Amino acid sequence: MSSILFYILxxxxxxxxxxxxxxxxxxxxxxxxxxxxxxxxxxxxxxxxQFLAAAQILVYAGAILVLFLFVIMLLNLGxxxxxxxxxxxxxxxxxxxxxxxxxxALALVGLIAAQRTTLAATPATAPDAKAIDGLxxxxxxxxxxxxxxxQAVSVLLLATMVAVIVLAKRQRAGExxxxxx
Amino acid sequence: xxxxxxxxxxxxxxxxxxxxxxxxxxxxxxxxxxxxELMLNAANLAFLAASRQHALEGKPALQGPxxxxxxxxxxxxxxxxxxxxxxxxxxxxxxxxxxxAAEMKx
Numbered sequence: 001m002s003s004i005l006f007y008i009l010x011x012x013x014x015x016x017x018x019x020x021x022x023x024x025x026x027x028x029x030x031x032x033x034x035x036x037x038x039x040x041x042x043x044x045x046x047x048x049x050q051f052l053a054a055a056q057i058l059v060y061a062g063a064i065l066v067l068f069l070f071v072i073m074l075l076n077l078g079x080x081x082x083x084x085x086x087x088x089x090x091x092x093x094x095x096x097x098x099x100x101x102x103x104x105a106l107a108l109v110g111l112i113a114a115q116r117t118t119l120a121a122t123p124a125t126a127p128d129a130k131a132i133d134g135l136x137x138x139x140x141x142x143x144x145x146x147x148x149x150x151q152a153v154s155v156l157l158l159a160t161m162v163a164v165i166v167l168a169k170r171q172r173a174g175e176x177x178x179x180x181x
Numbered sequence: 182x183x184x185x186x187x188x189x190x191x192x193x194x195x196x197x198x199x200x201x202x203x204x205x206x207x208x209x210x211x212x213x214x215x216x217x218e219l220m221l222n223a224a225n226l227a228f229l230a231a232s233r234q235h236a237l238e239g240k241p242a243l244q245g246p247x248x249x250x251x252x253x254x255x256x257x258x259x260x261x262x263x264x265x266x267x268x269x270x271x272x273x274x275x276x277x278x279x280x281x282a283a284e285m286k287x
């Protein structure tokens with residue numbers, strides 16, 4: 001039962017990823033990406049990662065995609081109309097053909113790598129009810145063995161905050177006219 | 182869920198390849214950023230598939246979720262900086278396409 005659900009969700013995730021590329025407007029891309037993220041969250045849940053499923057929905061769907069939507073609406077990119085369609089030429093021209101070749105090659109490398117790791121032969125009888133990432137275990141690892149990376153990530157977030165404020169601050173007209181920002 | 186780990190890795194490979202394809206084909210900078218997010222998600226799925234395999238074999242399996250948390254954090258930071266750059270680019274060029282910023286003739 002859950003195996004069938006996994007394959008359906010995998011199909012949904014792949015179709016959503018294709019929709020991100022094929023959507024005519026950025027708004028459609030965001031909605032497709034939302035579908036992919038939700039399918040991945042349920043796959044995490046099925047695989048036994050309950051905390052990661054929650055984090056996926058909260059952080060990706062709840063924060064990052066809302067940020068994308070916010071910027072799309074702020075810049076009024078939702079309806080680009082015919083000008084956008086002209087610039088969007090999927091799989092036309094040398095650059096797009098090269099990109100397609102590279103993507104197919106990467107997918108093949110991934111498939112072969114997954115095939116060669118003899119993982120398919122192991123009996124997969126997961127303890128479905130029990131979460132692999134229990135909160136207690138995660139907390140002990142995150143604040144114990146991985147406390148240095150945790151602090152590094154905290155500094156990264158602080159630096160990001162400062163950088164975003166500097167980058168997105170509106171330049172005052174007349175004052176620092178020459179200063180590139 | 183009686184799914185072989187290899188099938189999770191197949192899904193990860195497919196998502197990553199689609200992300201690379203979109204990254205190179207699309208010209209809208211926002212869609213390019215979304216494709217980067219897609220690739221990071223594929224990496225997360227690979228981490229979790231490996232961690233699940235460890236759990237099935239009875240080994241400690243918390244490294245995968247921990248690294249996935251770090252990846253999610255860095256993805257959030259990257260999205261914030263990328264979108265700020267897009268706003269700056271739009272202010273400069275009145276456009277959000279990759280071809281708009283071609284001063285370096287890349």
